[in-house]
Amino acid sequence: MNITTGKVPKAQKVVLYGVEGIGKSTFASQFPYPLFIDTEDSTLHMDVKRFDKPTSWTILLQQVDYVKANKPCQTLVIDTIDWAEEICKRHLMAANNWSAIDSEGYGKKFVALAKEMGNLLNKLSDVVDVGVNVVITAHAMLRKKEEPDEMGAYDRYELKLEKKTAPLVKEWADAVIFANYKTTVITDSKTNSKKATGGQRMMYTTHRPAWDAKNRWGLQDELPFDYNQIAEAIIEVTPTLTVETTETPKVEQTESKISENQTEEQTFGPERETISVSSVIPKGLADLMATEKVTNEEIMQVIYQGGFMPADTPLENVPGELWNYFIANWDKALGLLNTQIRQF
16 A cells, blocks of 8 residues: 655646636636647637637547547647537437437437437546646526525526536536626615726636535635736646647648538648548548548448438538438447448
């Protein structure tokens, strides 16, 4: 049995949520050597490293796995988790032929959603285990809180996530920081009228009835919303990590319009050779094909040999529902390709 004493440096799991436009992405960009998985194009105005915007749940999970395997940064930022949850919902809807997550049979569907989001959090924990900080940003929403005692009902800020997902994210984190504008109400002594002033950006680090927050760094309950306020605490609790600088993820570029008869080049990661994928194929599937170097001809062979459509069906005639099915069931499509097509 080995017994140790003293503090043990460890990469941190941070959830940063707040009201719209307060500067969550900018704050996250000040963590050590960040790399963004930008699910909503919130960093396009910022000079930061980012993966290509994930066009499917599978791509998002692959990006997390890439960080674990290659450690190209000291901080991985998921910006934002609520948009990532929407990608997860679309994945489950396509995989199970659901019209929506919140329709009939919602209990079973939300359990499935929580399971998938839990899988993402497990992967992010693996990233932390190799010494990379993980910062998750999220939007805040007001939700009515009902209390059985004399407090009654009141509004409180929560993560903008489904009810089964939000507790998983909060429990996963070492720190949950809530950002909001602090408003002071001044009462005119003569007219008894009230006027709101101020609007200073603040962050809150401990739980209150009006919001969720926590930290293990000994921070003050309320601080100016400035990364310098927590920088020293981050340095004290995290180990030094050497960033691999020989490989960097491809930075997302603005897409140009492409006619239906043209093809566009799809790439994933620094070592992937370029694969030309028809622009008829949805980008979500095109990204997956580029990742595994699947050609247009090979995906059509999957369609033919899988019995999805008659042989010699033109690529342009494949319905959108079938493309979406392949996005949601990419592992099955790859299995068919590698066992029955590529071996010949």
